[in-house]
Amino acid sequence: MGLIARALEMEGIATTLTCWAKQIRLTAAPRVTLTQLPRGMTLGTPNDAAQQRRVLAATLALLAQDSPLELIQLDEEEGSWR
Amino acid sequence: MDIVENLAEWQTQFNKTWLQNYKETGEVNWRLYKRPRNTQSPSTPGIDLAQSKLMLISTAGGYLPASQPAFDAENDLGDYSIRTFASDTPASEIAFAHTHYDHAAVDADSQSLLPLQHLQDMVQAGQIGALSDVVSYSGYMPDVAQIVNETAPAIVAAAKAAGVQGALLVPA
Known part of the structure; x- marks a missing residue:
């Protein structure tokens, strides 16, 4: 997905991305937040709208800054829901 | 700036390893898979969302x-x-x-x-x-x-x- 971000940025479209996979660093995507959430719940724990909105807000906030930025680590992890 | 730096090199390696193994065995073997690595990031101005x-x-x-x-x-x-x-x-x-x-x-x-x-x-x-x-x-x-x-x-x-x-x- 970092490659798609690069393709868009090369056409002048600002991108931001949130991810759980450290390998995202290899793509050199320009604006990235990295969480400790598991695969399949990238925005947050199911039914935890507050967490989902936090991840979303932190990730979208990066769009205000010129890229490229250093990757931002977010202290967000899966809560109880199952 | 390219989407993938050294794409031709990556494709040659992919074709010779992961893809060749898949064609020969029908099995997916991630030990043979190498992720592409970029060193430079593209740049765009920030936007007012x-x-x-x-x-x-x-x-x-x-x-x-x-x-x-x-x-x-x-x-x-x-x-x-x-x-x-x-x-x-x-x-x-x-x-x-x-x-x-x-x-x-x-x-x-x-x-x-x-x-x-x-x-x-x-x-x-x-x-x-x-x-x-x-x-x-x-x-x-x-x-x-x-x-x-x-x-x-x-x-x-x-x-x-x-x-x-x-x-x-x-x-x-």
Whole structure:
């Protein structure tokens, strides 16, 4: 997905991305937040709208800054829901 | 600036190892897979999101079963096509064709993976100018050259046609 971000940025479209996979660093995507959430719940724990909105807000906030930025680590992890 | 630095070198290595093994054995062997590595990031100016049109791009494999074909999620070689649908599509109308992540979370609460309602709320609150249609694809894509040559141009074309200034990318 970092490659798609690069393709868009090369056409002048600002991108931001949130991810759980450290390998995202290899793509050199320009604006990235990295969480400790598991695969399949990238925005947050199911039914935890507050967490989902936090991840979303932190990730979208990066769009205000010129890229490229250093990757931002977010202290967000899966809560109880199952 | 390229989407993938040294793409030709990556493709040669992929063809000789992962793909050759798959053709010979029919087995997917990730020990043979090497991820591409970039060293330089592209650069764009920051944008004022409140005055911008935003595109959500998701790899969760979302599609509209009533009007669109499912992604070929069982294909070991991947599906590099995209689907688009309106950002106000009800969650009940979206299905997910992707066999490489646990669907329990998105089945319980689609906002955990495809945050359409959250984004709509931000538009209503004036935090986002507008939303374009969503671009969706199924993120199992081992052939990076096909991503570069097929998927990326299709998404860039969709973004340009929609007139977006920004994109939010959410992998599954």
